[in-house]
Amino acid sequence: MRALVPRRLRARLSPLRRRVVRLLRRVKLRMATRASSARQYQFVFIVTYARSGSTLLAGILNSLPGYRICGENYNALYRLYQADTAIAKACDRYSGDGYLVPQNAWYGVPRIRPHRFRAELVDNFVSNEVISATLR
Template identity: 35%
Template sequence: MNEERYPALYAPKDGYVFVVTYGRSGSTLTQSLLNAIPGYSIRGENGNLTYFLSRAIHLVAKHDMYTWRREDLAKEPQERRAYLKNILGQPYDPWAGAESVEPEDFRLSLMNLFAEKVLKPETGCRVSGFKEIRLHEDPNFFESHLDYLRDSFPKTRFLFQTRNHDAVSRSSWWANKPKHVVYKQLKQADEMFSEYSRKNPDICFTISYEKYAEGIDYAREIYNFLGEDMSDDAIGATLGQKLRH
């Protein structure tokens, strides 16, 4: 069973929440609201580490030198690709051993290591995860990256966070870039968030930072999506502290 082979992935019994956004969107407030829920352990940024793990996963799953060998291994030698007929399984194959790499085990093993060594959920944690501001930086791989997260971490949910582009562009995070470049990147990110949510509506919720001004009622919408219940006092304390900051 997966729970036995990849224990770190399955340790948080209620799954994972990933906050996907961009710099200066107010996502640290969301991180704080999540960590106010008993049993939640939502880590901060990790430098987009899962992107690099997902790239490795994607290579093993999709690169011809892996896939051809896996596909031909079960065939009779005469039925194999001409390129592989005389070298598959031999020590002189330039990609010797590639046929034995199992993509699903490779994917789950890497993400299990990430959960164990990076997320490191505390004892009693029932929901783990992180927030990251860099997942949008490779638009061509964005959907694949999120799919690998969704398929690897049990009970995954995504919180996409957006903010008024003008407010974001005025922050020091973006100050060294021309405004039109910033606007283009933010617009593209919002579109990617929307498209992924459209394809995966049951596990996605989009947070608008400006709506936090509505206070407790809006924060409760997020909690309701996650199936969590928090008192008004607990929500208000977190909102008040972070909004003043």
């Protein structure tokens, strides 16, 4: 491997590698000290910008036993956020008794419970077969 990577490139990557190793040590130390509270989380979402080292972070986390980091999701979380916002806005705007008439375009909106919709949206996203299949 050493022969395949030019010396100048190795010299530039070496400090980054040391930083990653130090970061992993700190994470492992924190996880060891907070092991009891860390067990309460089943899923953690990491959101990053482009060209920020997210691929490197995903590779490092995937190397840990018991972890599976999935990449791009084509803005799926943003679309779910938009759905939640639209339901909340509709419930605020169309909550009167006049919207319980079947002839109304917004019929049934007052019966929607935004907090339940949000909770079920999260549950469905986390337990969805498509997402679960990628986590295996």
